[in-house]
Amino acid sequence: MTVRLMQGNEAVGWGAIAAGCRFYAGYPITPSTEIAEMLSRELPKLGGIFIQMEDEIASLAACIGASVGGLKAMTATSGPGFSLMQEHIGYAAMAEVPCVVVNVQRLGPSTGQPTSPSQGDVMQARWGTHGDHPIIVLYPTSVPEAFDLTVTAFNMAEKYRTPVILLMDEVVGHMRERFESPPLEEIQVIDRMGTDVPPEWYKPFGDTIGDVPPMPSFGSGYRYHITGLYHDPMGYPTQRLDEINPWIERVHRKINSHLEDILLYKEENLEEANTVIVAYGATARSARHAMKLARQHRHHVGLVTLYTIWPFPEELIQRVGRIARRIIVPEMNLGQLAYEVERLVGRHKVIRVNRADGEMISPQMILDALEGA
Amino acid sequence: MAKSEHTAYAYLRTTKKFPNIWCAGCGIGIVMGALIRAIDRIGLDKDDVAVVSGIGCSGRMPVYLDFNTMHTTHGRALAFATGLKLAQPKLHVIVVMGDGDALAIGGNHFIHAARRNIDLTAIVINNAIYGMTGGQYSPTTPLEMRAATAPYGHVEPPFPICELSIAAGATFVARSTVYHAIELDKLIEKAIRKVGFSVVEAVSYCHTTYGRMNKMGSAVDMMRMLKEHSVSLAAAEKLMPEERAMKIVRGVLHDVDKPDYMTLYNQVIERAKATISGKEFLRAGPGGLE
Numbered sequence: 001m002t003v004r005l006m007q008g009n010e011a012v013g014w015g016a017i018a019a020g021c022r023f024y025a026g027y028p029i030t031p032s033t034e035i036a037e038m039l040s041r042e043l044p045k046l047g048g049i050f051i052q053m054e055d056e057i058a059s060l061a062a063c064i065g066a067s068v069g070g071l072k073a074m075t076a077t078s079g080p081g082f083s084l085m086q087e088h089i090g091y092a093a094m095a096e097v098p099c100v101v102v103n104v105q106r107l108g109p110s111t112g113q114p115t116s117p118s119q120g121d122v123m124q125a126r127w128g129t130h131g132d133h134p135i136i137v138l139y140p141t142s143v144p145e146a147f148d149l150t151v152t153a154f155n156m157a158e159k160y161r162t163p164v165i166l167l168m169d170e171v172v173g174h175m176r177e178r179f180e181s182p183p184l185e186e187i188q189v190i191d192r193m194g195t196d197v198p199p200e201w202y203k204p205f206g207d208t209i210g211d212v213p214p215m216p217s218f219g220s221g222y223r224y225h226i227t228g229l230y231h232d233p234m235g236y237p238t239q240r241l242d243e244i245n246p247w248i249e250r251v252h253r254k255i256n257s258h259l260e261d262i263l264l265y266k267e268e269n270l271e272e273a274n275t276v277i278v279a280y281g282a283t284a285r286s287a288r289h290a291m292k293l294a295r296q297h298r299h300h301v302g303l304v305t306l307y308t309i310w311p312f313p314e315e316l317i318q319r320v321g322r323i324a325r326r327i328i329v330p331e332m333n334l335g336q337l338a339y340e341v342e343r344l345v346g347r348h349k350v351i352r353v354n355r356a357d358g359e360m361i362s363p364q365m366i367l368d369a370l371e372g373a
Numbered sequence: 374m375a376k377s378e379h380t381a382y383a384y385l386r387t388t389k390k391f392p393n394i395w396c397a398g399c400g401i402g403i404v405m406g407a408l409i410r411a412i413d414r415i416g417l418d419k420d421d422v423a424v425v426s427g428i429g430c431s432g433r434m435p436v437y438l439d440f441n442t443m444h445t446t447h448g449r450a451l452a453f454a455t456g457l458k459l460a461q462p463k464l465h466v467i468v469v470m471g472d473g474d475a476l477a478i479g480g481n482h483f484i485h486a487a488r489r490n491i492d493l494t495a496i497v498i499n500n501a502i503y504g505m506t507g508g509q510y511s512p513t514t515p516l517e518m519r520a521a522t523a524p525y526g527h528v529e530p531p532f533p534i535c536e537l538s539i540a541a542g543a544t545f546v547a548r549s550t551v552y553h554a555i556e557l558d559k560l561i562e563k564a565i566r567k568v569g570f571s572v573v574e575a576v577s578y579c580h581t582t583y584g585r586m587n588k589m590g591s592a593v594d595m596m597r598m599l600k601e602h603s604v605s606l607a608a609a610e611k612l613m614p615e616e617r618a619m620k621i622v623r624g625v626l627h628d629v630d631k632p633d634y635m636t637l638y639n640q641v642i643e644r645a646k647a648t649i650s651g652k653e654f655l656r657a658g659p660g661g662l663e
Contacts, residue, residue: 023456023459023460025455025456041645044638044641044642044644044645044646045642045645045646045648047642047646049459049460049638051455051459051638053452053455053485054452054481054482054485055481057449057452058449058452058455058481058482058485059452061445061446061449061452061453061455061456062452062453062455062456062459063456064453064456065425065443065452065453065454065455065456065457065458065460066456066457066459066460067456067460068443068453068456068457068460069456069457069458069459069460069461069464070460070461071460073456073460087446087449088446088449091445091446217460217461218423218441218443218457218461218464219420219421219423219441219461219463219464220420221420223419223420223439223440223441223442224441224442225386225435225436225442225443225444226442226443226444227436227443227444228444228445228446229444234389236386236389236390236436237436237444
């Protein structure tokens, strides 16, 4: 095992490589650029492909094309580029093409503050593209987690044939931390399911056990059609309700019936807690510090760190709502995930701690909220 | 001829998707026929062909074809095709677009695919209008013509597709019309055989919208116009410049050899492997390299 100092963005790149990513298409944007730079250096060593596209729209399109061609593919961007990618996040959800989109967030809206942290894209990651669609959004709090969750993002994308978004805070992307590289054989890597049925029997969007149809790549002898239109089990456009509705139900079910696998979180000191902080990303680190300080003063404070923010862990938060008298939700935005918490436990229980000026939420801000509550 | 003996039959998804969605008299089916004949003549295995399209009337072509087919988003077909081609270099990737698709919303992708010289065959079916949405003006609508969004006459000059392709770096550029179906399939064949970014402009028409708004008659009348208003490259060279400017010039307009993107990127891979082996990373884990 080697120990080294590693940057968050770099860890995302290594995580992608460890997960089997062999295609990256992207467009330069602060504060995510290091991911592109390191993959332009490392991917060709493995025979993989790096390409810098003309914009972020093309970047995700190229990733989807490469994924259909059988390569695990990723792109990375920040807020303004993430806005442009929404079109193809929807396409990937509709066409059920595995891909990973990394958004190292910056302060928005618009050009905003390119080098300041923000958690302003939480709702955009869920609802940015038009239409109802399932999505998985993962969120690391540290450099080692950036590595681990990038691997997980690829595994979930492949397993569920879905786009997966890795949201990161600028401070996690640019921070350097101790990183113990895990032995490769210990890293679990999941590849999409192939098929060995005769090509004429293959249904690219058919009903399958587990709701995720196998996906052979183009050029492998299975010729099929992919479209962003509503389609039947063969992938052909349809306007028939008896084909549209089963598709809608299946693509949502393939995520919602596997929540045990998809929802990642950590509970700390929930027993006897009368106050619980629900946090994610870099803010969870301030929250942990605040929890430790509060507990030194014999306050019963617990912490739930969310690593999967979408789908939202409803049962977990409902359980926290039954345990705790108050729930503090600190976010580097004006309150986005707090809506979800309030929806589940009631507004009266939730104390929001927010700032959206490009500065971190300090442990003191959370402590102040604890005292004031 | 029995339909099962027809060349096209073996390349169509005959059981599912017919009849097609195009208006009676539309030229897109002629381009599809030309594409099938070209592929058949080259003798490509259906598994080795991918057809990628964007959005619009032309975007519906791949669903009828028994290849690896992808109907993508408006204007972005070339970007999807770029990823697919790089991931599966053995595929012959053919991209079918309309004029609005390729040159308005997809204009950026079009010039950059040409500049990169990625080994794709781009077929632009140019009917000078947005047909599917009801006849709004496109980047190739000529000056003074009427469109659903140009009721007083169009004031923007059109993009010359072939000249734009040549300037952007395409290695093979050709033009024909849907009247010249046999010539069209020969040009498409050459374009597919070419290694590098190749463009075929297939001049078509939309009698349903453009023709009606500009009082150009039926599909047959518009087909006749393509015949009368076009000249071969050889014939065009004998014309005075002002006469030539009024004509649709047909033929191979540009054909140069230069290494395509994948050939050059394979050199990048060789150079990268020569520095630190990828195998070292696989052995030592992510922390083992820097």
